[in-house]
């Protein structure tokens with residue numbers, strides 16, 4: 001590991017005053033950052049510990065569920081308000097990593113985790129994300145776990161977060177703060193596909209801190225905190241073993257039911273894209289319809305229309321279709 005300076009911020013203002021300095025990296029739970037520092041993939045000269053900041057609350061305010069960026073994944077997954085208003089978030093978090101990791105890993109850190117592509121994590125390989133312009137050994141390499149959607153000739157590394165898939169299907173927003181002010185971004189605008197610049201994974205600037213995410217609470221909330229609408233959500237993850245494994249393909253869905261028909265619906269895929277994958281226009285195929293196998297196939301055709309599988313990862317497309325069918329059966 002390359003030597004670095006360590007700073008600990010006592011307040012958001014203090015953290016923001018340091019952020020944006022060249023070579024500075026924020027430390028939350030450290031489960032991604034420290035790993036990558038040991039591998040020599042991340043080489044910050046200063047590490048800014050933000051764990052003392054009061055950003056770990058989960059609340060419902062003005063009809064929106066708000067989850068602090070420093071809340072740990074175990075607390076969020078088990079929180080009654082999250083299970084009540086955003087079951088997909090709870091299920092996505094519980095499907096990830098291990099109990100020990102979830103106890104320290106945070107919401108903000110999960111959204112900013114780097115890809116698990118072995119070529120990115122192994123310094124002996126060429127990787128445009130790690131060393132812009134170096135080339136990509138994954139595209140013609142061992143790429144069974146790589147992305148089939150949102151890929152470019154420069155990069156096909158898969159986006160690893162389960163949580164991000166749930167947040168995309170739940171129409172979440174990301175709240176960001178810097179000394180320049182605050183901004184609130186639709187989650188759909190947060191990540192960037194690799195194109196020619198795979199090193200740029202999202203639109204967060206170096207001086208910006210994620211403070212929280214929020215999403216619509218499940219309709220009108222009763223005094224007990226329970227949602228009164230019919231909206232349900234869930235997350236289903238397919239992977240090589242039943243726990244402690246990243247998704248081969250996953251799906252998050254949020255929907256309301258109108259009798260046997262689907263009402264409003266949003267569906268996002270994980271494990272298959274360079275970013276969490278959603279095509280809102282495709283969802284109109286499902287609205288107001290009874291979800292027959294033929295209809296779901298039509299929806300999946302539209303959702304996966306731009307897929308570019310390589311020699312080893314076409315199975316992800318069948319797995320994504322199966323995951324969509326199964327989750328909708330479970331939720332509807």
Ligand SMILES: Cc1cc2nc3c(=O)[nH]c(=O)nc-3n(C[C@H](O)[C@H](O)[C@H](O)COP(=O)(O)OP(=O)(O)OC[C@H]3O[C@@H](n4cnc5c(N)ncnc54)[C@H](O)[C@@H]3O)c2cc1C
Nearest residue numbers: 028029030031032033096097106108109110112161162210
């Ligand atoms: C063995 C293993 C298995 C895993 N399996 C899964 C899995 O199945 N599914 C899954 O989704 N994830 C999985 N993960 C990833 C894990 O969820 C992430 O490592 C974790 O969420 C990162 O959170 P952290 O708080 O530790 O982040 P850190 O490592 O502290 O930070 C990660 C990045 O985010 C930045 N950052 C953190 N917080 C903020 C903030 N508030 N504002 C701005 N920047 C910030 C840091 O600077 C850093 O670049 C796994 C990790 C490991 C080690």
